[in-house]
Amino acid sequence: MVVTEVPTARRRWTVLAICALALFLVGLDTTIVTVGLGAIGRGLGVEAGRLAWVVDAYTVTFASLLITAGALADRFGRRRVFQIGLVVFAVASLACAVAPGVELLVVARVLQGVGASMLPPVALAIVVAAMPDPRERARAIGVWGAMFGLSMAAGPVTGGALIALFGWRSVFWVNVPVVLVAIVLVRALVPESRGVRVRRLDPVGQVLLIAVLWVGVGVLIEGPRVGWGSPAVLAGCGVVGVLLVVFVWVESRRGEPLIEPGLFRVPSFAAAVVGAVAVFVAFSMVLLMATLYLQGRGWSPLAAGVATLPMALGATVCAPVSGYLVGRVGARVPLLMAGACLALGGGVLVVSGVGPAAFVLVGVGVGFANAPITNTAVSGLPADRAGVAGGTASTARQIGTAGGVAVAGSLVAGVAAEGFAEAALPGWWVVAGCGVLLLAVAAVSPRHPDRPAASAAGEAPREPSPPVGRRELTG
Secondary structure, eight states, X not given: OEESSOOOHHHHHHHHHHHHHHHHHHHHHHHHHHTTHHHHHHHHTOOGGGXXXXXXXXXXXXXXXXXXXXXXXXXXXXXXXXXXXXXXXXXXHHHHHHOSSHHHHHHHXXXXXXXXXXXXXXXXXXXXXXXXXXXXXXXXXXXXXXHHHHHHHHHHHHHHHHHHHHOTTHHHHTHHHHHHHHHHHHHHHOOOEEOSXXXXXXXXXXXXXXXXXXXXXXXHHHHHHHOTTSHHHHHHHHHHHHHHHHHHHHHTTSSSOSSOGGGGGSXXXXXXXHHHHHHHHHHHHHHHHHHHHHHHTTOOHHHHHHHTHHHHHHHHHHHHHHHHHHHHHOSHHHHHXXXXXXXXXXXXXXXXXXXXXXXXXHHHHHHHHHHHHHHHHHTTSOHHHHHHHHHHHHHHHHHHHHHHHHHHHHHHTTOOGGGHHHHHHHHHHHHHHHHHHHHHHHTTSOSSTTSOOOOTTSSOOOOOOOOTTOOOOOO
C-alpha cells in the first residue's frame, strides 16, 4: 500500500470510525427500506408486486459494481473515490426522498447503489492501509465486521420509528445530514492511499455482470405478474443463460477478469460463494416476508421492526463469537452451527409460521456464517488472490439479498393476511434449504485455523491454472 502520511493512533481509530459509519449507512439502507415497503406502496399507490424493485434496484447495482469500485479506488486514490461515493449516495438519497412516483424512486435507488458500491470495499482498504500493525488491524477489522450486525439490528427499528413519526420519505432524508458530516470528516482526517499493484479495469465483464443480474432479478420479480410460462419470462430465462455463457467465456480469456472463473475450480471458494448467496437469500426472505405479514395484520412499521429485533440481535451477538471460533478451531465448526440454526429456523417457520423462535434461530445462523464464509473463500489461495476472492464473496452476499427479496416478493406481495401462511410456505422451505446448503459448505471448509480446505482430491487446493492462451500479468 502507498500511504501519503502515517496517522497517529488516535487518528487511525478516528479513520476507522468514519469508515465504519459508511458501512453502517450502506447496511442500514437495505433493511430500513425493507420494513418501509408497505408504507411506500401506500404512499405512491403502487401494487405490492412491484415494490421489490425498490429494494433490488439498490442491491443489484451495489452488487454488480463492488469489484470495479475497488479497482478504481486503487488506481485513482481511495479517499477520492470514497468521497465521490458519499456525494453520489447523498444526492441519490435526496432524489429518493422527493421522488413523486415509483419509477423515479427506482431510478434514484439505482444511483444510490452506485454510490454505495464505492463505500464498503474502499473504506475497508483505507482502514487496512492506515493500520500497518497486524494486531491493531485485526482489532479494527473485528470492529468493522460488527458494524454489519449493528446496521441490521438498527435498520428495521429505525425505519419503523421514522415512518411512524415522519412518513416513509424520512428513511431517505435521514441519510443526507449524516453523509454530509461524513464528507467533512473524510476530507479533514482520512489520509489518501493507493494500491501498489493496480488491477486493470474490465469494462466488458462489468457490463455483462450488470446485464446478468438485472435480467435475472427482473425475471424473478415480474414472473408471478406476467406468468412463469409466458413468452417474456421464458425469453428472459434464455437471455440469462446466454449472458452467463458469454460472461464465463469472456472472463476466462482476460488477463485480469472482473470475476475469475478459474477460482471456482477451488472447491472451498466455490462452496463459500454458494454459502454467501444462501445465507443472504434466507435472511432477506425472512425479513421481507415477516414484515409484510405483520403489517398486513395491522401492525405498524415500528412494531414490525421491533418484532424482527431478535433476528438482528442474534446476528450481532454471534458474529464476534464466530470470528473467535474461526481463529481457534477453523471455519468448519461455526459453519456447522450456522447451517444447523438456519435449517432449524426454516423448519420452525414451516411448522409454526412467523415468531420469535424462528427469528432467533435465523439471526444466530446469519451471525455464525459470515466470518467462516470469508475464511473459506480465501483459504488455499495465494495472497495475491485474496482480494479478488473477498470481493467476489461480498458480491455474492448482495446477489443473495437481491435474489431473496425478489423471491419473497413474488411469493407474498399483495397476499391477504389470511392467505399468507399458504403463500409463504415455499419460502420457508427455501430458508431451511439454505441451511442445508451451509452444512454442505462446511464439508469443504478448513478443519483447522492454520490449514487450508481440502480439495476434491483430498489435497490442499492449489492456485487455479490459467486457461490456455490467457496472458498473466506481473507487477
